Amino acid sequence: MFSNFYDQIYNKIKEIPYGRVATYGQIAALCGNARGARMVGWALNALNNVGPSAQIPWQRVINREGRISIVNKNATKDLQADLLRSEGITVELRDGNYWIDLTKYLWRPPAG
DNA sequence: GGTTTGACCCTAA
DNA sequence: ATTAGGGCCAAAC
Numbered sequence: 001m002f003s004n005f006y007d008q009i010y011n012k013i014k015e016i017p018y019g020r021v022a023t024y025g026q027i028a029a030l031c032g033n034a035r036g037a038r039m040v041g042w043a044l045n046a047l048n049n050v051g052p053s054a055q056i057p058w059q060r061v062i063n064r065e066g067r068i069s070i071v072n073k074n075a076t077k078d079l080q081a082d083l084l085r086s087e088g089i090t091v092e093l094r095d096g097n098y099w100i101d102l103t104k105y106l107w108r109p110p111a112g
Numbered sequence: 113g114g115t116t117t118g119a120c121c122c123t124a125a
Numbered sequence: 126a127t128t129a130g131g132g133c134c135a136a137a138c
Contacts, residue, residue: 043135
């Protein structure tokens with residue numbers, strides 16, 4: 001169904017452990033596209049069309065600043081923050097956006 | 113089929 | 126610290 005890129009992206013996101021977060025660029029890099037971060041966003045956006053996240057922990061994917069980038073989608077940033085908090089992750093609300101401490105919660109993939 | 117946009121990131125000034 | 130530009134590829138128009 002999805003191209004290999006999307007499939008890899010979904011697969012990598014599934015590998016993010018509980019209570020940990022990863023960045024778009026990180027997922028993209030693990031899929032071979034160091035600069036294909038936008039594709040990760042597209043792939044996740046496509047999930048909204050499919051349904052309720054399709055068993056993919058999209059909530060653990062945030063941007064490089066540790067901020068939730070969603071503005072107005074099927075899945076809102078409030079939902080994402082709620083899901084992350086339910087995993088024990090501390091989410092800070094600042095200026096109408098949710099922030100996560102990457103130094104604490106950033107996923108470190110085993111390949112390194 | 114060209115142009116614009118998109119849950120982004122990096123480099124340079 | 127902030128601003129500007131390039132890059133990546135796919136969907137939307």
